[in-house]
Structure formats: structure tokens, C-alpha cells
Amino acid sequence: MFAVFRDLIRYNAEFTIGLILVGIMVIFASLSFFAPMDPTLIYMAIPDQPPSAQYWFGTNSRGQDLFWQLSAAFKNSLIFGVTVAVLSRIISITVGLAAGYLGGWVDRVLMFINDIFVSVPIFPILVLFYFVLRNSMDSFTMALILACFGWPFDARLIRSVALGLKHREFTRHAVFAGMSTRKVLLEEHLPYVMPIVFSTFMNNMLWSIGMEVTLAVLGFTNINNPTIGTVLYWANSHSAMVVGVWWWIVIPVILIVMTFLGLFLLAVSMNEYIDPRSRLRRMGA
Amino acid sequence: MQGYLYFVAKRALLMLAVIFFGVSAMFLVTYLSPIDPVEQVLGRLSARSNLSPEAIASTREALTAMFGTGQPMLTQYFNFWTRLLQGDLGASLMAFPTPAMELVMRGMPWTLGLLLSSTILTFIIGNLMGGLAGYFQNNRFFKAFGIVTMGLQPIPYYIVAFIILIIFGFLWPVLPISGGFSMDVRPGWSWTFVFSVLQHSLLPAFSLVLVGLGGWFIGMRALVSNIVTEDYVTYAELAGVKRDTIVGAYVMRNALVPQVTALAMTIGGVFSGTIITEQVFNYPGMGSLLVDAVNAGDYSTVLAVCTVSITAVAFAIFVVDLLHPLLDPRVRAE
Numbered sequence: 001m002f003a004v005f006r007d008l009i010r011y012n013a014e015f016t017i018g019l020i021l022v023g024i025m026v027i028f029a030s031l032s033f034f035a036p037m038d039p040t041l042i043y044m045a046i047p048d049q050p051p052s053a054q055y056w057f058g059t060n061s062r063g064q065d066l067f068w069q070l071s072a073a074f075k076n077s078l079i080f081g082v083t084v085a086v087l088s089r090i091i092s093i094t095v096g097l098a099a100g101y102l103g104g105w106v107d108r109v110l111m112f113i114n115d116i117f118v119s120v121p122i123f124p125i126l127v128l129f130y131f132v133l134r135n136s137m138d139s140f141t142m143a144l145i146l147a148c149f150g151w152p153f154d155a156r157l158i159r160s161v162a163l164g165l166k167h168r169e170f171t172r173h174a175v176f177a178g179m180s181t182r183k184v185l186l187e188e189h190l191p192y193v194m195p196i197v198f199s200t201f202m203n204n205m206l207w208s209i210g211m212e213v214t215l216a217v218l219g220f221t222n223i224n225n226p227t228i229g230t231v232l233y234w235a236n237s238h239s240a241m242v243v244g245v246w247w248w249i250v251i252p253v254i255l256i257v258m259t260f261l262g263l264f265l266l267a268v269s270m271n272e273y274i275d276p277r278s279r280l281r282r283m284g285a
Numbered sequence: 286m287q288g289y290l291y292f293v294a295k296r297a298l299l300m301l302a303v304i305f306f307g308v309s310a311m312f313l314v315t316y317l318s319p320i321d322p323v324e325q326v327l328g329r330l331s332a333r334s335n336l337s338p339e340a341i342a343s344t345r346e347a348l349t350a351m352f353g354t355g356q357p358m359l360t361q362y363f364n365f366w367t368r369l370l371q372g373d374l375g376a377s378l379m380a381f382p383t384p385a386m387e388l389v390m391r392g393m394p395w396t397l398g399l400l401l402s403s404t405i406l407t408f409i410i411g412n413l414m415g416g417l418a419g420y421f422q423n424n425r426f427f428k429a430f431g432i433v434t435m436g437l438q439p440i441p442y443y444i445v446a447f448i449i450l451i452i453f454g455f456l457w458p459v460l461p462i463s464g465g466f467s468m469d470v471r472p473g474w475s476w477t478f479v480f481s482v483l484q485h486s487l488l489p490a491f492s493l494v495l496v497g498l499g500g501w502f503i504g505m506r507a508l509v510s511n512i513v514t515e516d517y518v519t520y521a522e523l524a525g526v527k528r529d530t531i532v533g534a535y536v537m538r539n540a541l542v543p544q545v546t547a548l549a550m551t552i553g554g555v556f557s558g559t560i561i562t563e564q565v566f567n568y569p570g571m572g573s574l575l576v577d578a579v580n581a582g583d584y585s586t587v588l589a590v591c592t593v594s595i596t597a598v599a600f601a602i603f604v605v606d607l608l609h610p611l612l613d614p615r616v617r618a619e
Contacts, residue, residue, distance in 0.1 A: 115299055116302050118550050119299070119598065119602050120553060120595060121553040121554075121557055122554075123557030123560055124594045125307070125310065125591065128311060128591050132318030210441035214441060214442065214557075232447075241451060241455060253447070253448065256444055257444070260439040260440050263439065268503075
């Protein structure tokens with residue numbers, strides 16, 4: 001495991017950059033555990049102060065220190081992304097492995113359901129959820145809803161690997177040795193799909209955090225809970241760009257771009273690691 | 286021919302299933318929600334004006350009849366479908382008494398235009414550049430292009446649209462950043478109107494294309510760089526086939542098949558992006574309508590936008606799927 005990481009860092013600049021970017025953001029986000037004030041409170045600092053030695057990222061028009069505000073926002077958003085990714089990974093592993101191994105009508109039914117989930121446009125449905133739930137729409141409810149829609153692409157990927165594993169010798173050995181189907185899937189096949197699970201984990205986080213930003217910016221979430229999206233929502237509702245509080249917009253956008261680039265580079269480089277052909281090309285073989 | 290018909294039937298079944306599932310999910314969400322649409326609308330109405338108790342009671346009755354609440358679930362579900370099939374989702378509350386469907390149909394051409402033009406542009410540019418980058422792997426220009434598009438690809442639609450808005454709205458105001466056409470132009474089939482519409486659609490379409498390019502580029506480059514190593518390509522090169530023919534007819538043509546399948550799968554996501562982009566650029570399509578309707582608490586319009594968008598996306602996927610056999614003769618022969 002460690003050797004894999006060492007090789008990736010040595011030969012793959014994308015992985016190293018991604019790791020550094022995500023590392024910075026995770027450290028920044030976990031700083032919020034030591035925050036001197038509750039990030040949901042307003043008018044705790046002088047409003048509209050530009051970045052300075054005292055307020056590193058400045059303060060916003062609601063009298064919040066942007067450094068601690070953003071730190072809490074990134075913590076919440078990253079936790080949200082991880083929650084969605086973990087939940088949807090569970091669904092996609094189950095569906096993918098079952099469809100690939102069992103085959104036949106199970107496969108056909110599962111893939112039909114899969115196709116339906118791929119095709120349904122999620123955004124209107126999310127807005128509908130907000131419309132009927134209003135203030136009961138907290139971030140965990142939203143994570144659950146997103147997890148229900150975030151699995152189909154990855155389930156198909158996992159299925160395609162599981163299809164190949166089904167006819168390998170060791171599967172037949174396991175079956176003849178009397179292993180139950182559940183055990184074959186969990187103990188024999190799961191390790192083979194783990195690299196895909198890791199790389200799609202990042203992609204899924206990107207997708208879910210992006211969805212959260214989108215909904216929050218429109219004001220369709222609990223806007224008092226600091227997340228990446230709600231910071232931008234408040235900046236917009238105070239017309240930050242027009243009144244000249246540019247740091248309220250520019251700093252979050254830079255941090256968001258850093259986070260997304262970092263996660264994306266990690267996902268891409270892991271993908272490359274899974275496909276040995278492109279790895280060989282990179283190492284010059 | 287029979288294989289083709291079988292394929293079409295299968296895809297049509299999928300389309301109907303998507304619509305059925307999406308609409309049923311919508312019904313369930315609204316049915317199971319703890320909030321009664323009738324009370325919600327009443328709350329909004331009585332907040333603005335003083336209504337007598339009798340007026341409230343009769344409004345409640347009328348609204349209950351309109352939404353069809355208070356009946357058993359299956360009856361409501363059945364009624365919901367009947368009304369949908371008739372294309373009647375009740376009057377909108379924002380623009381009473383205009384039917385909600387009419388509002389949606391007014392926004393539809395804008396959204397469709399934006400979605401179609403940006404999807405087609407993205408698909409063509411992304412695949413062409415990706416294919417060339419996969420074939421000429423050491424070309425500096427394609428490498429740089431790849432880095433830029435890959436860097437843009439993971440960033441959410443909203444952020445990209447927002448950055449473009451800031452650049453072209455505050456730093457370098459050359460293009461209109463808001464609305465579907467200029468205020469002083471009368472809608473109609475005149476040159477000034479068409480020009481104004483095109484001018485206003487540039488920035489929204491540009492931001493959609495920017496986000497979308499990366500995915501196609503990466504996918505096509507990977508596909509082509511694998512196909513290039515195949516024996517038949519080496520054989521064609523040795524036989525002295527022209528390079529253009531190899532790239533266009535042998536390599537890209539084969540790589541295009543999985544990309545068209547992928548196109549069908551991305552339409553739903555691009556549609557969500559279109560809705561956001563419209564909101565950022567204040568474009569008069571279905572996305573802006575949806576946001577306005579939610580903010581106004583307009584139950585019928587929200588439902589109408591959701592139904593129409595699910596149906597439209599399912600239909601678009603069906604159409605793209607129909608293109609598939611034209612590119613891949615194996616599907617026809619199956």
C-alpha cells in the first residue's frame with residue numbers, strides 16, 4: 001500500500017499536486033475545530049474589513065471573520081461530500097458486484113434500473129425536494145437524496161470488472177470449496193474493484209459538493225449552516241462584488257477551485273494507476 | 286432491419302420507464318411531504334392582504350379541488366397522471382391565471398436552444414481536439430489545450446459561469462451579461478432580434494462549453510491513443526493510406542461509438558448545468574422559471590417544470606440512442 005503511494009508520488013506529478021492541494025484544504029478545514037467563535041454567529045467582528053494581519057481573509061458584511069467562516073464552510077462541505085460518497089459507494093458496490101456475478105435476469109433488471117437512474121435529471125428533483133421540505137432540508141437529508149442518485153455510473157463500472165472476475169479460476173475454486181455467494185463477492189471480488197471505488201470516490205465527492213454549491217447559491221438549502229455554497233449565497237445577497245467587498249467572493253472561489261482541482265487530479269491519477277497501459281507510457285517503457 | 290427495430294423498441298421502453306419513474310418519484314415526494322400545498326398557498330395569500338374568514342374557507346375549497354388533495358393516495362396518483370396526459374397542471378400562482386404549462390412552454394425554446402447549441406458545440410470540439418491529441422501525442426498545442434480543459438472540467442457549472450460573469454461583467458464589459466435579448470428590440474423574425482438573441486446567448490453557451498469540453502477531450506484522447514496501437518492502424522500506415530483518412534475514417538470513426546453512448550448519458554447532467562447557467566445570466570428559460578416558482582411558492586409551476594424537464598431529457602436521450610446504430614453497424618445486425 002505504502003509502496004504504491006511512494007511510486008505514485010515519484011512518477012506521477014498530477015498525483016503529487018492533487019495530494020498537496022487536498023492536503024492543504026483538509027488542514028484548513030480541520031482548523032475550524034479550534035475556531036475561537038461559533039461560525040453561525042454574526043457581527044462578531046468589524047464588517048467589511050479587507051484582508052490584513054488581524055483578519056487574514058478579511059471580514060464580510062455580516063461581521064464574520066472570513067478565515068474561520070470559510071474554514072467551517074469547507075469542513076461542512078467536505079464532510080458532506082464524504083458522506084454522499086460513502087453512502088453511494090455502498091449502493092454501487094452492491095449493485096455492481098451482484099449484477100456482474102449473478103448475471104442473467106438479475107443483471108438485466110439491475111442494469112435497467114441503473115439506466116433509469118442515469119437518465120433522470122437530478123437537479124429538478126432536488127429542487128422539488130427543497131420545495132416540499134423547506135427548512136427540514138438539512139445537509140444529512142440532502143446527502144441521503146444525493147447518495148440515492150450518485151451510484152449508477154460507478155455501479156456499471158464495477159459490474160464490468162465483476163463480469164471479468166466471474167470466469168476467473170479462483171472464483172470457480174471458491175465456489176467449489178463451498179463459499180457462499182455473499183462471501184465470494186465480499187472476500188474474493190471486492191479487493192479487485194477497490195481501486196475503482198477509490199477513484200470514483202473522489203469523482204463522486206466532486207459531483208456532490210458541486211450540487212450542494214449549486215443548490216445553496218440559489219438559497220435552496222439551510223442557509224444558516226456555513227458551507228461553500230452558503231458563503232457565496234450570502235456574498236451574492238449582499239452584492240459583495242458591486243459594493244467592492246471583492247475578497248468575500250474571490251477568496252472562496254480560489255479555495256473552491258483548489259479543492260476541486262485537487263480532488264480531480266487525485267481521481268485522474270488513480271484512474272491511470274488502474275490502467276497499466278497508460279502507466280507504462282508515462283514511465284517511458 | 287429487425288435488429289434495428291428491436292433496438293428502437295428497447296430504447297423506447299427505457300424512455301417510458303424513465304418518464305414513469307421520474308414522474309412517480311415526483312408524485313411521491315409531494316405526497317409524502319409534511320407540507321400541505323393548500324395551506325402553503327393560503328399562507329402566502331393571507332400574508333399579503335386581509336381576507337375574511339369566509340373568503341379563506343372558499344379559497345381553501347377551491348385550492349383543494351385544484352390540487353386534488355384530501356383523497357386516497359391511489360386516486361390522487363391516478364388523477365395526477367390523467368391531468369398530466371392532458372397537459373393541464375393547473376394555473377400558476379405567480380402569473381395567475383396563466384396555466385403553468387404555458388409558462389413552461391414560453392421558457393422551453395430558450396432552454397432547448399442553449400442546451401442543444403452548447404451540447405453540439407462541446408461534443409464536436411471536445412471530440413475533435415481529443416482525437417487529434419490522442420493521435421499526435423507529442424504536439425505541444427494539444428498538450429496545453431488538454432491541461433486547460435482538464436483544469437476547468439471539475440469546477441461546478443455555477444462557479445465557472447460566475448467567474449465568466451465577473452470577467453465580462455466587471456473587468457471587461459464587452460458582451461451583455463443578462464437577459465435573453467436587448468430591452469429595445471421587439472421579438473420577431475428580424476435581423477436585429479436574431480442578432481441580439483445570439484449576442485446574449487454567447488456567454489451562457491460559452492460557460493457551458495468550457496465546463497463540458499474536458500470530459501469529451503479526456504475520453505476521446507484515451508480511446509484514440511488505445512486504438513492507434515491496434516494492428517489495423519499500423520497496417521494502414523504501412524500500406525501508405527493518407528494520414529487524414531487514417532485519423533478521420535479509421536481511428537476517430539471507431540472511437541466515436543462509445544462517445545455517442547456517453548452523450549446520451551450526460552444529457553441529464555448538462556440539463557442541470559443549463560438551469561444554473563440560466564439563473565446566473567438571468568436567461569429567460571426554464572431554469573429561471575423554476576427558481577422564481579420556488580421562491581414564489583408556486584406549486585403548479587414547479588411541478589410543471591419538473592415534469593417537462595424529465596420528459597424532455599428522456600426524449601433527448603432516446604433520440605441520441607437512435608443515432609447509435611447509424612455509427613455502429615453491429616447493432617443493426619444483432
